[in-house]
Amino acid sequence: MSPSQHLSDADFERFRDQIATFPEQVRTVVAELTPARLGLRYREGGWTAAQVINHLADSHLNALVRVKLLLTEDNPTIVPYDQDSWASLPDGRTEDVEDSLRLLEAVHRKLTYILHHVSPSDRARTYYHPEYKETRSLDYTVSMYAAHGLHHLAQLRSILPAEAELPR
């Protein structure tokens, strides 16, 4: 879908519901990971499970900020960030992920509440991403972050099986 395209109501509700249930899905996977596996990478050179979890909290906090900006300003330019540098900070690497899980829960509940209370015209409101040079609608943003969550959830699940040999 193009960044300014609109979703059908059915698609919008589907993505909104994915956003609503996402933190619980991450919790379920993390509950099955032994602490030792939080330091494993889903592939050589990729992030560890802990980095993925900390990244999800940061990324989706950015999503909440972007949604609030587009609802309160006329096509605001958002602040991009270097996600690999963020993931390399001690905060991004820590295997103490409880606060990231809680941040993810709080942010998703807020996003879900907002998405239950926006009008069709709100859904067409936009922000501008200066790095990608894209004007993105709320509809597109919702679809993008729903997919972003599932993308990383699949990585976390690949670290799950206790017998899988994975790089540290």
Add this chain to the structure above:
Amino acid sequence: MNTSSAPTPAATLNFPILLSPEEREEALKKLEILPVQVRTTVQELTPARMGLSYREGGWTAPQLVHHLADIHGVFWLRLKLALTEPHPIGHAFNQDAWAETPEANIEAVDDSLLMLEALHGRAFRLFLSLTEEERLRPFRHPRYQRDFTADQLLSLWVWHGEHHLAQMRTILPN
């Protein structure tokens, strides 16, 4: 519409660019306990007082809690930006308009309390891990139009939290 329209004294405050060991320890302690202080204050508010403001036209206790979660979320993003880029410009936003979006305009504060606790937990540990060089890393504050070091952001963060906590406490029954 309730607003925060009173001018923010933080604009005129001078925070040290690098905190002394004692100042830093004090600030980190305050950063760590603020979410508990906010939660305790909210729990002491009767439902009838949740709709009251600390001053005529000012924010109610739920609006103050949502504001703290929102703004400390922005502080968090600015901190990580300052630590990963040379002299970035921090995120700008309209705080009065942010208080009017759907999730910020409700009496239920559970999500904001959870967000505040999670953010302060991460911020406490990240600030604690910083070297002196990292504590001096600057970002441009978009509203005040001047540079803040990471240590100054820590001071601003604590000041901001305590400023609004004091407002919430004035709403408590005597």
